[in-house]
Amino acid sequence: MSPTPQRRATAAGALVAAAALIAVGMQAGTATAAADATASQARTAAQPNPGAAAAKLSASERATLLAEANSTTAQAAKALGLGGGEKLIVRDVVKDADGTTHTTYERTYDGLPVLGGDLTVHAKDGVTKSVTKATQHEIKVSDTNATVTPATAEGQAVSAANAEGSKQTKADKGARKVIWAAEGVPVLAFETVVGGLQDDGTPSQLHVITNAKTGAKITQWQGVQTGTGNTMYSGQVTLGSSQSGSNWTLTDAGRGNHKTYNLNGGSSGTGTLFSGPDDIWGNGLASNKETAAADAHYGAQVTWDYYKNVHGRNGLRNDGVAPYTRVHYGNAYVNAFWDDSCFCMTYGDGEGNNKPLTSTDVAAHEMTHGLTSVTGNMTYSGESGGLNEATSDIMAAAVEFYAANPQDVGDYLVGEKIDINGDGTPLRYMDKPSKDGGSKDAWYSGIGGIDVHYSSGPANHWFYLASEGSGAKVINGVSYDSPTSDGLPVTAIGRDAAAKIWFRALTVGYFKSNTNYADARVQTLKAAADLYGQGSATYNNVANAWAAINVGPRINDGVTVTAIANQTTQINTAVSLQVQATSTNPGALTYSATGLPAGLSINSSTGLISGTATTAGTSNVTVTVTDSASKTGTASFTWTVGTSQQNVFENTNDYAIADNATVESPITVTRTGNAPSTLKVDVNIVHTYIGDLKVDLVAPDGSVYNLHNRSGGSADNIVKSYTVNASSEVAQGVWKLRVNDNASLDTGKIDSWKLTF
Structure with missing residues (x-):
């Protein structure tokens, strides 16, 4: 874990799309299907089950799992009792620390893709524990001969795209025959994709599903989801960059070779990789093209770190390869989006080209759409589309808190830095979504019929309630007062626990392409049971947070x-x-x-x-x-x-430890006299690869006592008591625990420490 020379100081920014941020989804249905701590909440009694945590896989280990799964698809189809015309195609394999594997498959029927036929097999030691399916219907149609011509389906799709602003006169590709199984009994259908631009200039990839027997349009959804450097939004930050000779580029070799490109007002292609003669990017002003690049690059960087360090996922596909970023899209484009076709994030410069949509939470939102596309892949319309959008908002909030950037502190507001409306308001509010004028606080039967950015409201509200609980409170200087639809309070499980539960449901195959709100409750409870135990306080309060947005019953009565x-x-x-x-x-x-x-x-x-x-x-x-x-x-x-002869002083606040940086946690001691020769220092540092760290105790007069000096190699966390002879020091004053990170890739925090005199 030695430091890499390809680093630079730069500034990062907040990125959020217009009134609609990142998108893709579909599905309607009923919502009555039968502790970690945040900074503002006490720790819960429940502790995570380490066996359910994701195993940290190298790219080669993941490739081996995929190869093994691909070699047994025929056996798997037979074991699942699938019909003779059905075949399985491996999409992803996730492995838990206890060896449990979660293999997600797509299906074909007589050689035709089955949309909404995805399923996941959860197995351990070669034995299937359970199977999660997008549909319980048998995949079967009377025949695969279409009555409607492909040209008819294509014409219908072009008309639908034109209604949304596209000027295309023909489909990007000919209509492909599929089996539509996402809703109800499977039917033979055509899927047509039409490109062009939407009304606001966002690229279009409109997917239209047409019944191949009757010609009726079944559904449609948009395939493009919107959502030392000096940034506009995050201050001066350290960026991952690379040097070749005398030239530097925005290429983050330590994070899957993530690259940031300049579209320079264009709307297609990759653009030009940001490069220059020095390792300084931007000046904090929108007029400097590098500033937006620094913000977006930083947002991708902290999102990558969050997924790797908190959830053990090595890149969006878990293969160690990063997507890429494009900035300066179009002219005064007030949005940002994720595009599966390029596996990339793209950002506009906002109104007057002066407000780039590149804040940390917007970048994390867009990048999370990429994660969703290779995991749960919730269709971008109806209830599943709202859950897709909410997933990006939920993980963006978690990333923003994780980044702990003092210029852009963690909050439950979406796009607050961008001020897209020009009145100082954010795009969305997670504690009470209806404050934006369009989002819904709770589920209702027609929620699948509204825009996915508004139908995401109840899930965002669930995350806030699960993280922080109901009622009035102030977090990082922001006042919240979250209501509940049933008028009953919700007890917090903590933000970290809520994010881990949602992430697990998304990535181990619990969420499927057609997941609706009722099923999201079922699957997050399954994830909570995996991580914290069924019937635990955490499990019960997950259910109670769902009940508070009108999805399912409360569990605990009392x-x-x-x-x-x-x-x-x-x-x-x-x-x-x-x-x-x-x-x-x-x-x-x-x-x-x-x-x-x-x-x-x-x-x-x-x-x-x-x-x-x-x-x-x-x-x-x-x-x-x-x-x-x-x-x-x-x-x-x-x-x-x-006894009065012994005094304990403690600091339980979290202090983030960034790469190649120094952080100090202070304790003010009020004890008179000198410190003892047996001063006890209890340290709780959460950090992977502790060989990167140097830890010192700093006395009030500046004297330094070394506790840990880059030993321990790849071990994780320093939870240890030290005894220091500090008898020459006056006890009263400010003592500090100083932690110096001397390398890249691994980060963490000072969780707590105390002095016993």
């Missing part, structure tokens, strides 16, 4: 108490600890506790534990919360009261 961390305080020191709890039943809550240290008590009406501990020792405390229906919930923890 009280949920937010987990309480073990407490450490000092004798004769005043304490204040607020118990957090919610209930699915209306009315007031009553609080009680057993085992509290002497001198402490709990307010039965508010749940505040307060007082002054009078006796040293460790107590086992259980808090019980009772609601108006006599339902109860509990939380148990230990409470240690130390």
Whole structure:
């Protein structure tokens, strides 16, 4: 993990499309089918199941899995009981840490592609555990002879495309015969794709499905989904670049050779790779062509890092190869889009060519469309289209929080940096989607008939509620007040847990091409069971967040108490600890506790534990919360009261550790006298490949005590206690834990640390 010389400082920007950002989808239906922590939420009791985590596969390991799956498609079809005319084509293979594989197949019938026939086999040790199918109908038609001519189907498709702004007079390719199985009983059909441009200048790849027996149009969807450098939106950042001789290019060799190109006002082709005599890109102003490139390049970079470091996915296809980026598309083009045909992201420069749509959340949104296209591949219309859009918004929010960029802090707003409307408002709101004037807060039976950027609202709302819970709160300076459709509160599972659950449902084959809201609930619960256990608090609250947007019932009937961390305080020191709890039943809550240290008590009406501990020792405390229906919930923890000679000071805030950078986490110590010769330093650093790290304790006077110096090689995380002879140091003042990352590729965070005097 040695540093690469192909690095540069540059600026990044926020990117979000116009009123509609990134798209593709379809499907209607019923929505009544039967802890990790964020910065603003306490940690939940549930812990991830490590066996369900994605195995980190090299490109060659993934290629081997694909080859093995491709060599057994006939056996797999037979084992699944498919008809004689059906064949399987491998689309993807994902492997869990415990060896479970998830193999996703497309189907053909008598040599014809089956649209909506995708399925995933979940197996371990050669034994099939379950199968997830897009359709439960038998793939069968009376015959494959079309009554309607291909020309008729093509004419219908051209007319549909012209209605959306395309000037094309013929289809890009002749109508192809398919089996349409995404909705109801499979039928023989034609699929026609028409290109050109949409009304707003976005490229068009309109897919039109025509019944090959009757000539009736079945459905249509758009195949183009919209959605030291100095950036407009993210300040000065470090970019992955490459040097050849005296020339530098925006080629990120450490991230799948991701490249950023300049279309320079064009609307086709690849454009020109950004290059120059130095490794400085942009100046933070839209007038400099490199600025938008720096923003978009940075957005792709942090998205790649998020998927790799958090979810173990090595590129969108999991093959170590990156898509590419194009900026400066068209003239004053107010949008951005993902295009499967080039496997690339493209960005316009916005109104007056002064507001490039290249902020971090927009870039992550567009890039996530690429991930969806090779995994769940939800059709871009109807309910599945809304879920496709929401997937990009959900992962974009997760990426923005992960990036921890002080110039573009994490939030649950979409496109807030771009100010596309010129009034300081974002494009979309995840806590209450209806605030944008078009999106819906909750599911209803007709939601599949509206624009996918608006039908994404309920899923975005689910993610916010699952991440942060309902009610009023302030996160990173932004005020939120999220309602629920059933009027009952939702307890947060934490943003990391919510994102991991959605990601798993997307990538292991739980989400299919025709997934609707009801099925999304089923599949995210399946993912929650994999990761956190069926019936766990996390699992139940995933269901409750769905119920809060009118999809399915609540699971837990009663009280949920937010987990309480073990407490450490000092004798004769005043304490204040607020118990957090919610209930699915209306009315007031009553609080009680057993085992509290002497001198402490709990307010039965508010749940505040307060007082002054009078006796040293460790107590086992259980808090019980009772609601108006006599339902109860509990939380148990230990409470240690130390003597006055021992003081513990702790910082539990997260501090991101970027590549080739230094970060410090401070603790203010109020203890008098000198530090002891046995000063205890407890460190919890989350970081892959700890051989990259140098960790020091810095005393208030600037003296440095080394704790860890690039040892440990490829091991992950530093969770360790150190003893330091700091007897020459005055205890009172600001102590710092300084972490220096000395290489590329691996990043992490200071999760917490403490000093015990």
